[in-house]
Amino acid sequence: MSLYQDQVLPRLIDVALGGRDFARIRARVAAGLSGEVLEVGFGSGLNVPHYPSTVRRVQAVDPATTGRKLAARRVAASPVPVEYVGMDGHCLPVDTASIDHALVTWTLCTIPDVDRALTEVHRVLRPDGELHFVEHGRSPAPAVSRWQDRLTPLQRRLFGGCHLNRPIDDLVARTGFEIAAMENYYLRGPKAVAYMFEGVAAKA
Numbered sequence: 001m002s003l004y005q006d007q008v009l010p011r012l013i014d015v016a017l018g019g020r021d022f023a024r025i026r027a028r029v030a031a032g033l034s035g036e037v038l039e040v041g042f043g044s045g046l047n048v049p050h051y052p053s054t055v056r057r058v059q060a061v062d063p064a065t066t067g068r069k070l071a072a073r074r075v076a077a078s079p080v081p082v083e084y085v086g087m088d089g090h091c092l093p094v095d096t097a098s099i100d101h102a103l104v105t106w107t108l109c110t111i112p113d114v115d116r117a118l119t120e121v122h123r124v125l126r127p128d129g130e131l132h133f134v135e136h137g138r139s140p141a142p143a144v145s146r147w148q149d150r151l152t153p154l155q156r157r158l159f160g161g162c163h164l165n166r167p168i169d170d171l172v173a174r175t176g177f178e179i180a181a182m183e184n185y186y187l188r189g190p191k192a193v194a195y196m197f198e199g200v201a202a203k204a
């Protein structure tokens, strides 16, 4: 891994996704989490201040060691215990049907085999478990999605494998989830990076 990917990018992401607009979204997405929670793509722990007190414990998965360092202060200050349980969402070292809620925020764009990762999340959720998510992805507007397709190769190189053009709702639905609620919207900024999928999916 290059110095840029290992050291610079996690810090860039921490700043870029650490603003007030993102905090408001994180608070909405974390609302309703409870019990045993799995967070895939834990990054620098920007969701930690938003975990509700109904969460018993968070099991965190992320390959980025610099992200862990950046998260250390947030984790130490958290009333909700956070335990790192793995480094790769493709293969979760977590018992089947042991998790009440899973959380992913701006991560399904980056995981190389996203079907496999979502299938793993589905496996570890209890039968009445839910996945809470907010992700950027493929816009329904052809003028935007054409640009997303064009720009994705560059985006992947610059931002650690991030795809602009993944159809997040289809990916969630085709890995066995039923989308219970979802809002789509553009954040401020270039439309190619700004189309959001925010919602909750049930283990169907």
Ligand SMILES: C[S@@+](CC[C@H](N)C(=O)[O-])C[C@H]1O[C@@H](n2cnc3c(N)ncnc32)[C@H](O)[C@@H]1O
Binding pocket: 013, 017, 040, 041, 042, 043, 044, 045, 046, 047, 061, 062, 063, 064, 067, 087, 088, 089, 090, 104, 105, 106, 107, 110, 111, 112
């Ligand atoms: C754009 S960052 C988002 C971080 C965090 N979820 C947030 O909202 O700030 C994407 C994260 O996905 C993580 N990631 C990449 N590949 C992964 C994998 N195979 N399994 C789990 N996480 C992965 C990266 O290390 C990074 O922390």
